[in-house]
Amino acid sequence: MRQRKTNAYKYRIAFGAWINDMRSDPLPLDNWPAPQLDNETISGITRALDVQSAAGFEFLDVWGLFATYAWPPDIVSALDQVRRGKINKLIRAADERGMKLSLGLGTYSWGFDKIIEADPSVRGKNPDGSPHAHAMCDANPKSFEYVRKIIDFSLSQFDFGGVHLESCDLGCCFCPNCAGKDGVVGYNVRINQKTADYIKSKWPDKTVYVITINWVPPLKHLSKEEMDQILALGKHIDCLFDQGHCGYHVPESERKDFIRKLGCAYGTSGGLWLYPDARWDRSSYFLPYVTRTATALKKLYEDGGRGCMYYQGPVVNPGTEINIAAGGRILSDVGRKPEEVLSEVIELYYKPRGSAAHKKLVEIFLRAEEGYFSQWKEELFNKGWGTPVPGEFKLDHHLFGTSPGPATFLVEPCLDTDGRLAYKKSLISILEELPELRGHFADNGRLERIRRSLIITLKMINTIAYVKGESKVLSG
Numbered sequence: 001m002r003q004r005k006t007n008a009y010k011y012r013i014a015f016g017a018w019i020n021d022m023r024s025d026p027l028p029l030d031n032w033p034a035p036q037l038d039n040e041t042i043s044g045i046t047r048a049l050d051v052q053s054a055a056g057f058e059f060l061d062v063w064g065l066f067a068t069y070a071w072p073p074d075i076v077s078a079l080d081q082v083r084r085g086k087i088n089k090l091i092r093a094a095d096e097r098g099m100k101l102s103l104g105l106g107t108y109s110w111g112f113d114k115i116i117e118a119d120p121s122v123r124g125k126n127p128d129g130s131p132h133a134h135a136m137c138d139a140n141p142k143s144f145e146y147v148r149k150i151i152d153f154s155l156s157q158f159d160f161g162g163v164h165l166e167s168c169d170l171g172c173c174f175c176p177n178c179a180g181k182d183g184v185v186g187y188n189v190r191i192n193q194k195t196a197d198y199i200k201s202k203w204p205d206k207t208v209y210v211i212t213i214n215w216v217p218p219l220k221h222l223s224k225e226e227m228d229q230i231l232a233l234g235k236h237i238d239c240l241f242d243q244g245h246c247g248y249h250v251p252e253s254e255r256k257d258f259i260r261k262l263g264c265a266y267g268t269s270g271g272l273w274l275y276p277d278a279r280w281d282r283s284s285y286f287l288p289y290v291t292r293t294a295t296a297l298k299k300l301y302e303d304g305g306r307g308c309m310y311y312q313g314p315v316v317n318p319g320t321e322i323n324i325a326a327g328g329r330i331l332s333d334v335g336r337k338p339e340e341v342l343s344e345v346i347e348l349y350y351k352p353r354g355s356a357a358h359k360k361l362v363e364i365f366l367r368a369e370e371g372y373f374s375q376w377k378e379e380l381f382n383k384g385w386g387t388p389v390p391g392e393f394k395l396d397h398h399l400f401g402t403s404p405g406p407a408t409f410l411v412e413p414c415l416d417t418d419g420r421l422a423y424k425k426s427l428i429s430i431l432e433e434l435p436e437l438r439g440h441f442a443d444n445g446r447l448e449r450i451r452r453s454l455i456i457t458l459k460m461i462n463t464i465a466y467v468k469g470e471s472k473v474l475s476g
């Protein structure tokens, strides 16, 4: 592992999140999360590893290597020889780049659909007592046996560097012995502590971290009692991630104090991120956000945060590539200015032939960021989704689907009529300047992919404006 600088984050985790989120070629008709681990999946992840390792990430946390919703009840038949070989290929690819893969473990929540179908005695319950669709129940000791078998299988046969515990993303059990007794936070603390203790007892060197997704209802914060429960969990794990999809579970005003008391590191997912869409054309959007990443990571670091699960995506998309390349470098040295980091990564990936063109392209990335994100308005999100400005956003807000979905990132509450008009003008101004940059870079087609993204985005904005009858956007 690389030597850490003094103002570097300790846990620099590239968060996949799922195996096909990083692929270069889309899966236009596949519902999320697509389960296949084919050569294109491997190629996309390997390209991403190149960018991640050069940027200083230490782990690639990637889900779906073995299963998505359903491990087989015997666990060991999850893999055939071909898939086993592919997983080992990825582990080797990470290793060759000085990184480790991290195992995504859906502790009682993700991955148990077939198990609870075959063995209904481990099925959890909803708050109204009805059977839970995904979660196992901790009142039956057999549930933990399944978790233990998955851990034993994965960690004894594959060289993972860490384990990401995610116990509540698909919900958890509310029976009188589980969340019905301890509350959602208390129950999740209990099952994560038990799982972390088991991993650490057999593999003390593995980095174990827990994410608190779904522990708190949307827009709510942790109560004092719940914070105390989590503080106790801190002694059993390496890092707690309060990612910040839409606000943080620990209010930012109390964060510094909470981190000081926590017995492990605290992290987020970097303030703002695009969750990629595997059904979409990979060069149909251009959404760099390096300045916003730098600001959020600096603030979190000052509050004592030392972990980041930084979202990945297809590096064939020029905005995503630079977000990852710059994000990892900022995590490795939070004191750096975003313009300076951008300048470095553009030098690396675009190989400018002169300083004027280099400077111009840095300015274009900054302008593209402002062109979109400066149009986000708190009151629009309050009105549309009943939320503050989100941390996570998507191209198509629906996530699920079986064809490339609508461009919801271009409609309310992300952009209103004025926002679309302003974003359109910003994209046009960049599109006008790109031709003069041609021939000034050895960029391997990146500038042309940016150009294509802008053309497609403009077409989508105009289509939305046409349907909505927004003449001022159409003529803008």
Ligand SMILES: [Zn+2]
Binding pocket: 124, 125, 136, 137, 138, 139, 173, 174, 175, 176, 177, 178, 179
């Ligand atoms: Zn239960």
